[in-house]
Amino acid sequence: MLEQQFVNALSLGCIYALFALGFTLVFGVLGIINLGHGAVFMVGAYAALMTVIHLNLPLWVAIIAAMIAAGLAGAAIDALVLKPLRKRGAPHLIPMIATIGTAIILNNGAQAVFGAGTLRFPFGTVPEEALQIAGVKVTALDLGIIVLSFAMMAALLLVMRRTQFGRALRAIAESPKAARLLGINVERLFFVTSLAAAALGGLAGVLISLNSNAIFPLMGQDILLKGIAVIILGGMGDIRGAMLGGLFLGFAEVLSVAYIGSDMRDAVAFGLLFLILLLRPQGLFGKVVQRKA
Amino acid sequence: MTFAFKFASAAAALLLAFGLQSAQAADIHVGVSEALSGGAAQYGNNIRNGMQLAADEINAAGGINGNKLVLVIEDDQTKKEEAINVFRKLIFQDKVLMVFGPTLSNGALAAHPIAQAAKTVAFATSNTVDGITDPGNYIFRSSVTEASVIPVTVQVAKEKLGLKKVAVLYGNNDALSKGGYDVFKKALEDQHIAVTTTETFATGDVDFKAQLTKIKGTNPDAVVLSALIAEAGPIVAQARQLGINVPFIGGNGLNNPRIFEMAPGTASDDIWVGGPWSLDNATPENSKFIANYKAHYNTNPDQFAAQAYDGMCIAAAAMKKVHFSGDIANDRAALRDALTNVQWTGATGPFKFTQIRNKAGQLAGYDAVQTPIISVTKDGKYNIVH
Numbered sequence: 001m002l003e004q005q006f007v008n009a010l011s012l013g014c015i016y017a018l019f020a021l022g023f024t025l026v027f028g029v030l031g032i033i034n035l036g037h038g039a040v041f042m043v044g045a046y047a048a049l050m051t052v053i054h055l056n057l058p059l060w061v062a063i064i065a066a067m068i069a070a071g072l073a074g075a076a077i078d079a080l081v082l083k084p085l086r087k088r089g090a091p092h093l094i095p096m097i098a099t100i101g102t103a104i105i106l107n108n109g110a111q112a113v114f115g116a117g118t119l120r121f122p123f124g125t126v127p128e129e130a131l132q133i134a135g136v137k138v139t140a141l142d143l144g145i146i147v148l149s150f151a152m153m154a155a156l157l158l159v160m161r162r163t164q165f166g167r168a169l170r171a172i173a174e175s176p177k178a179a180r181l182l183g184i185n186v187e188r189l190f191f192v193t194s195l196a197a198a199a200l201g202g203l204a205g206v207l208i209s210l211n212s213n214a215i216f217p218l219m220g221q222d223i224l225l226k227g228i229a230v231i232i233l234g235g236m237g238d239i240r241g242a243m244l245g246g247l248f249l250g251f252a253e254v255l256s257v258a259y260i261g262s263d264m265r266d267a268v269a270f271g272l273l274f275l276i277l278l279l280r281p282q283g284l285f286g287k288v289v290q291r292k293a
Numbered sequence: 294m295t296f297a298f299k300f301a302s303a304a305a306a307l308l309l310a311f312g313l314q315s316a317q318a319a320d321i322h323v324g325v326s327e328a329l330s331g332g333a334a335q336y337g338n339n340i341r342n343g344m345q346l347a348a349d350e351i352n353a354a355g356g357i358n359g360n361k362l363v364l365v366i367e368d369d370q371t372k373k374e375e376a377i378n379v380f381r382k383l384i385f386q387d388k389v390l391m392v393f394g395p396t397l398s399n400g401a402l403a404a405h406p407i408a409q410a411a412k413t414v415a416f417a418t419s420n421t422v423d424g425i426t427d428p429g430n431y432i433f434r435s436s437v438t439e440a441s442v443i444p445v446t447v448q449v450a451k452e453k454l455g456l457k458k459v460a461v462l463y464g465n466n467d468a469l470s471k472g473g474y475d476v477f478k479k480a481l482e483d484q485h486i487a488v489t490t491t492e493t494f495a496t497g498d499v500d501f502k503a504q505l506t507k508i509k510g511t512n513p514d515a516v517v518l519s520a521l522i523a524e525a526g527p528i529v530a531q532a533r534q535l536g537i538n539v540p541f542i543g544g545n546g547l548n549n550p551r552i553f554e555m556a557p558g559t560a561s562d563d564i565w566v567g568g569p570w571s572l573d574n575a576t577p578e579n580s581k582f583i584a585n586y587k588a589h590y591n592t593n594p595d596q597f598a599a600q601a602y603d604g605m606c607i608a609a610a611a612m613k614k615v616h617f618s619g620d621i622a623n624d625r626a627a628l629r630d631a632l633t634n635v636q637w638t639g640a641t642g643p644f645k646f647t648q649i650r651n652k653a654g655q656l657a658g659y660d661a662v663q664t665p666i667i668s669v670t671k672d673g674k675y676n677i678v679h
Contacts, residue, residue: 001510004535008502015500108330116334118523123557130534137535212499212527213555218332222497257503262492263465 003136005258011142013250014149015208019223020230020242021152022200028237029169029193032092036077036099037201037227038220039106044070044202045209045219046114052121059125066206067199074198077102078191086190103220110217120213145207152200153243160239169193173237233273235286244284249273320363321356321612323348323605324383326394326404331371332496335522336597337396340419341366342590343601344393347609350585357612369395369404376400380407380415388621390612391416391628393604398422398468405432413625414632418604419597421545422472426658427651431629433659435604435644437569439473439544442665444480446567447517449667449679450542451484454565456515458487459542460508462501462528463519465493473519473544481517489513494524501528505535515539515565521546526555533560540565540669548596553673564670565678570599570641571666573675582640594640603639611635633659642666 019041026034047069048062057065081098126144130137160166171179172186180186208223209215230249234241249269256268277283325344328337348362356362365387369376376395383389384407391414395401398420408415409429417425417434426432450456461477464470481488489511492504505528508516518541520528525547532541533556540563541547548568552561572583572593582602586594594602611631617624636645644663651657667679 001506004506005503008500008506012500012503111330111334116330116338118335118526118551118555120526120555128530128534128558128560130536139534208499213530214499214523214527216335216523222495223499254503257492258507262494262504262507265493266495 001258003134005254007136007138007142009251009254010247011138011145011211011250012254013247014146015204015211015246016223016226016230016249017243017246018145018149018152018204018207019201019227020234020246021149021156021239022197022204023227024231024234024237024239024242025156025193025197025200027231028173028239030082030095030190031173032082032095032099033228034077034099034197035096035224036102036106037197038224039103039110040070040073040077040198040220041201041205041208041223042110042215042217042220043073043106044199044205045215046110047202048206049119049121049209049215052125063203063206066202068202070202070205071195071199073106074201075191075195077198078194082190082194083187086187107217107221114217116217118214118216120215121210126210141207141210145211148203148207149243149246152203153239156239165189229270229273231283233276233283235283238283238285241283241285248276319360321360321617322363322365322387322389323608324380324387324389324392324394325364325366326369326376326379326383326392326400327366328371328396328400329366329368333371333396336419337369337371339595339598340394340396340601343586343594343598344605346586346589346598347602347605351606351609357609360617362609362612365389369400371397371400373397373400373403376404377407380404384408384411384413389413390621390624391608393418393601393608398425398472401425408432412622412629414608414629416604416608416632418600422468424652426649426660429657430648431658433632433646435607435646435661436600437661437663437665439469439476442567442569443473443476443544444483445665445679446542446544446565446667447477447480447484447486449567450515450540450565451486453678454515454540456486458489458513459515459517460489460511460513461491461517461519462504462508463491463493463517464496464521464524466495467521469546470496470519470521470544473546477517477519477544494520494528496521496524498524499527501531502535505532505537508532509535509537513539515542517542518547519544522549522551522555525549526552529564530556530560539563542566545596548668548675550593550595550675552670557673561673562671565667566670566675567665567667568596569661569663569665570596571668571675571677573668573677574642574666576642578638579640579642599640603637603641603644606639607635607637607644608632610637 023037044066048066051057051062051065082095085095127140130139168184176186230245234245252269252272253265256265327340348364351362367379369379383392393416396419401417401420405415406428409431415432421436421439426434463474542565548566614631615627646659647662649660668675668677
């Protein structure tokens with residue numbers, strides 16, 4: 001039983017991490033909490049579903065379609081909502097509130113197009129039977145989620161640390177003004193970051209909706225709250241933090257169900273989170289001092 | 294020529310408008326407050342469809358003694374605050390004869406007192422928690438409560454499956470799932486069925502394997518599940534993946550054909566549910582309803598659509614007995630009186646109202662008198678066992 005719960009925790013933790021990666025990327029570069037990330041995640045899930053159902057294409061094509069659709073939604077949010085606000089020098093909270101609005105628009109748009117009901121991918125899109133490995137049941141999808149979330153984290157870290165592009169992003173994160181003076185096209189990078197983060201959100205949307213067998217317009221709203229907890233725990237904007245924060249939340253939830261009781265699940269998980277933040281208010285990987293430009 | 298033509302068409306439009314206005318004088322306006330967006334939209338839209346179908350059929354058959362039934366439909370957005378606004382608008386501004394809704398019990402508990410205070414009938418077709426009819430004698434509920442269905446479900450399942458011990462899983466943050474759990478708990482105690490473990494989840498959760506793994510470890514004869522369909526689908530699918538092959542016994546939330554899409558194949562076999570309505574109940578009234586609904590909306594109705602359809606027919610049957618005076622206050626009171634002794638056989642079977650007492654022991658609103666249907670799923674269908 002313990003081994004099974006360990007696998008459950010790992011896969012749940014990776015689900016949270018997968019969602020949080022894109023979320024934390026936007027914060028790290030643009031410096032805003034994008035409350036539209038849950039809606040973009042939903043857009044990805046619907047895009048993949050349509051690709052599978054109406055175009056009869058295999059899942060990997062659907063995943064690419066989802067990343068494109070979600071990426072475009074994210075890019076549109078940046079171009080139509082966030083950029084005008086940046087131009088006017090809107091104070092910090094304003095873009096965050098604006099992203100709530102974009103989430104409402106996307107959620108209601110999805111309901112108008114696809115209806116309010118819960119949909120799912122056709123039976124057999126991924127193998128439904130669980131594999132039995134050393135007495136532990138694990139589905140191909142669980143494995144996919146675990147592998148992909150670690151791979152995404154590694155890829156993001158590599159880009160951020162080893163490429164010119166990543167250096168430019170880190171410079172922007174430090175100070176957009178200084179980055180602009182250095183000749184970095186800040187607006188373009190903001191746009192690309194929004195696109196990439198949303199594409200990651202779309203990928204998460206497909207995998208998570210495959211796992212839960214449920215696609216509905218408000219599917220991103222509940223996981224958004226978990227996502228916020230994860231990136232706060234990991235350290236706002238930190239990629240390793242998002243991964244570790246996700247795993248922490250997954251393990252805390254599953255183990256409290258296993259050993260304390262499911263009624264206490266959120267109390268235990270968020271109580272632990274609170275304790276960690278008391279000791280490290282900046283999160284696991286957060287910077288101690290907030291630099292002001 | 295063009296001017297003359299424009300003038301003529303404007304005059305025609307004016308005439309038409311006047312003509313419509315005079316026709317409206319005899320229209321009967323009925324308010325509908327349902328969740329057309331937000332979390333409960335999948336129920337609210339089906340309810341609206343059921344009501345619209347009934348109203349269209351009634352109008353096609355001559356209306357209410359020749360008067361046309363007009364639905365004033367508003368979206369309560371799955372929010373109880375909005376349900377209050379919608380009820381106020383329908384009652385005081387639109388001056389409707391009566392109001393259907395809101396979709397969720399939370400909304401009903403908030404909005405119905407407004408209808409009671411305004412002496413206007415509030416007609417609930419989808420609320421099943423305790424206390425809905427407590428506000429007073431203008432509150433009518435046609436949906437049979439979980440409290441009356443679940444004990445029958447448990448009893449039938451116990452007889453047929455020989456249940457000795459069950460595990461319980463429920464959603465602890467929505468009124469319907471929590472209310473269903475409370476009734477299950479009592480029914481299991483009353484019928485001496487042991488509970489191996491009680492686990493919870495929250496609406497919006499996507500992964501239930503932790504709870505299900507724990508349940509599997511206790512080796513129950515069946516799993517009692519009180520959940521809405523959005524979570525019930527993934528729960529059943531994930532349970533089967535983990536190798537939990539015992540029957541599920543469900544509340545209202547599982548009485549929904551979507552379960553066959555959300556947990557396809559053999560995964561959705563062996564789910565025991567009770568409810569007021571079944572897609573496979575082949576009475577003439579039900580078969581006609583299902584055929585017409587499918588022709589209109591190109592999909593199978595669910596229980597909420599069926600109850601909404603019946604609710605509208607029940608209200609119309611009462612309206613036909615009312616002699617409308619044109620004074621809205623008198624007409625609202627007359628409709629209330631007519632509803633108390635209306636009898637109707639519709640998609641959900643024979644139906645009548647009975648007055649119940651509230652928690653303080655005073656006579657309050659009216660609840661349904663109806664026999665539940667117990668079904669078990671097999672090969673993507675609900676099969677009636679009781």
